[in-house]
Amino acid sequence: MNELMPEHFMFLSAALFIIGMVGVLTRRNVLVIFMCVELMLTAVNISFIGFAWEFSQLTGQIFALFIIAIAAAEAVIGLGIIMALTRQRDTVDIDEVRELRQ
Template identity: 55%
Template sequence: MEITPAHYTVLSAALFTIGVIGVLVRRNIIIIFMAIELMLNAVNINLVAHAQQVENLVGQVFVVFVIAVAAAEAAVGLGIILAFYRNKETVNIDEMNVMRW
């Protein structure tokens, strides 16, 4: 059976869903960040697969930008986690409620 872009889309959707489950179910903020990275990877798989289908490299250009944004997000997010852990000694998002009204 030939592999079509639909196969890649299904794989991407499944990977994205696993990321969504991780964000919603886990309480450790570091694991939640990793689940966000999984979701970004799912989007990248989709972009690359469809870029190959339409024989157009624009999709791959966008993957480069997604990776740049993911790197920036990881750096700033983990900096926030470190700063927060230094003050509150916790990585549990249920205890991170100082800004909750």
């Protein structure tokens, strides 16, 4: 492969998305899980920007811009919830948060 192909960034995106997903599946620290979700969103951004590059469009770039903005909002809410959690109970281990079940 002599040129930069769309497959390149698609695989990068897929890899980062999967890594993020696996992180969400395996980690127990709520903050790390949160970081993994951010990683997944970044992977999505790579896809969008890559597709935009491939099509010579800007639509994908702008979509990615909005994803970053929304991710920031999500981060603020998420950290707020985590703060409230630690205020109630001194833990960030999601396995300890299981009063509601069955």
